[in-house]
Amino acid sequence: MQFHLSTLFLIFFNVAASLALFGAWGIYVTAVLSIAVLCLNRARILRDGIWNAVLIIFMGIICPGLLMAPISSAREAARRATCIHKPKQIGLALHNYNDANKHFPSANICDKNGKPLFSWRVQILPMLECGDIYNSLKIDEPWNSPHNTQVLSQFKPNYGPSYPYYECPSADHKNNDFTTNYIAVIGPGTAWRENGPVKFSDLPDKGSHTVMVVEVVNSGVHWAEPRDITVDEALERMKTGKGLRISSPHPGGINLLFADGAVRTLPSKMPISVWQKILAGEIKDWDNIQEMIDPSAPDMVDVSILRSDPDKWKIILGAIIWLFSVVLLFRRAIKSRRKPELAT
Numbered sequence: 001m002q003f004h005l006s007t008l009f010l011i012f013f014n015v016a017a018s019l020a021l022f023g024a025w026g027i028y029v030t031a032v033l034s035i036a037v038l039c040l041n042r043a044r045i046l047r048d049g050i051w052n053a054v055l056i057i058f059m060g061i062i063c064p065g066l067l068m069a070p071i072s073s074a075r076e077a078a079r080r081a082t083c084i085h086k087p088k089q090i091g092l093a094l095h096n097y098n099d100a101n102k103h104f105p106s107a108n109i110c111d112k113n114g115k116p117l118f119s120w121r122v123q124i125l126p127m128l129e130c131g132d133i134y135n136s137l138k139i140d141e142p143w144n145s146p147h148n149t150q151v152l153s154q155f156k157p158n159y160g161p162s163y164p165y166y167e168c169p170s171a172d173h174k175n176n177d178f179t180t181n182y183i184a185v186i187g188p189g190t191a192w193r194e195n196g197p198v199k200f201s202d203l204p205d206k207g208s209h210t211v212m213v214v215e216v217v218n219s220g221v222h223w224a225e226p227r228d229i230t231v232d233e234a235l236e237r238m239k240t241g242k243g244l245r246i247s248s249p250h251p252g253g254i255n256l257l258f259a260d261g262a263v264r265t266l267p268s269k270m271p272i273s274v275w276q277k278i279l280a281g282e283i284k285d286w287d288n289i290q291e292m293i294d295p296s297a298p299d300m301v302d303v304s305i306l307r308s309d310p311d312k313w314k315i316i317l318g319a320i321i322w323l324f325s326v327v328l329l330f331r332r333a334i335k336s337r338r339k340p341e342l343a344t
Contacts, residue, residue, distance in 0.1 A: 010329050011030070011325075014322060016321070017319075033329070037333045041333040083168050083170055083255060084263050086166075086167075086182070087255055087257040088257075088261070088263050089128070091257050092261060094212065103200075106196060107226075109139060117226065121180065143224040167181055179218075180223035183213065183228050184212065185229055185230070185246075186229070187230045187231030189281040191210050191211065191259040192212070192228070207259025209283055211257075212257045215246070216247055217249050238275060241301075248305065254304070268302055268303045271294060271297035
């Protein structure tokens with residue numbers, strides 16, 4: 001096959017489209033296709049060249065692609081296990097705080113005038129083996145004061161010196177993202193009050209049906225920021241689908257941390273009336289919660305917010321360019337392949 005300028009352009013377009021469709025694997029895909037095209041071009045008998053090209057593509061692309069499915073499933077299972085482990089660690093830290101102080105932390109650290117300065121997530125840093133960060137903060141200043149901002153910039157939950165507690169691995173996060181996916185729900189029936197801390201010993205049924213922390217996607221809340229939601233806000237924002245609200249990056253389920261330290265995965269699609277009972281601490285039989293859900297309920301909401309998908313039109317355009325370049329490369333290989341030498 002002669003490498004005219006047009007052939008080089010085809011290879012360039014194929015590489016670009018492969019990168020758009022397959023990411024870093026696009027280079028590998030293009031390399032396999034190039035070998036297949038070269039074998040087809042060098043074959044003296046067209047039929048043998050076609051079979052060789054098909055075999056190379058099958059062994060080089062299709063077989064590895066078939067193996068990727070179980071690998072992807074295993075990766076998702078590991079991510080789900082981590083998503084449950086993180087709120088469990090937060091719950092353990094909250095209980096260690098309760099053991100040391102005879103009560104859970106207040107929702108916020110406030111100054112003498114009652115102005116919130118820090119979140120409860122800062123108060124449990126020593127229980128998360130992050131005491132050095134806590135001791136470096138000026139607790140009598142706001143969380144975003146110049147000094148505290150400099151200290152907090154050293155601790156990125158997913159990239160800093162400590163274990164990533166405050167970010168869910170299934171949610172979208174950028175490298176410089178300091179936001180949290182774990183928010184407290186404050187109000188009657190929960191483990192938080194606006195007027196002060198709550199004792200674990202005062203919770204009914206050892207906190208087994210008392211909500212403590214919920215998942216939130218795209219919260220926009222810095223993990224140190226004293227901002228959570230009340231029960232009324234949680235229920236109202238489920239109706240509107242706007243603002244800081246209970247939401248999950250997991251398809252079909254949402255993880256909730258309860259005051260007994262248990263993390264339960266509940267259906268993401270439930271009526272607001274059921275959510276109201278959950279936040280009020282009225283549901284005690286978690287095994288039969290599915291029976292409480294009426295699929296035809298008018299107040300049904302789905303709190304799942306999955307990872308943002310790439311622009312479908314970019315994918316379609318990339319697929320068209322990729323297929324077009326592959327067809328033209330193979331066509332050119334067939335037209336310019338070496339012909340059998342005539343017997344003399």
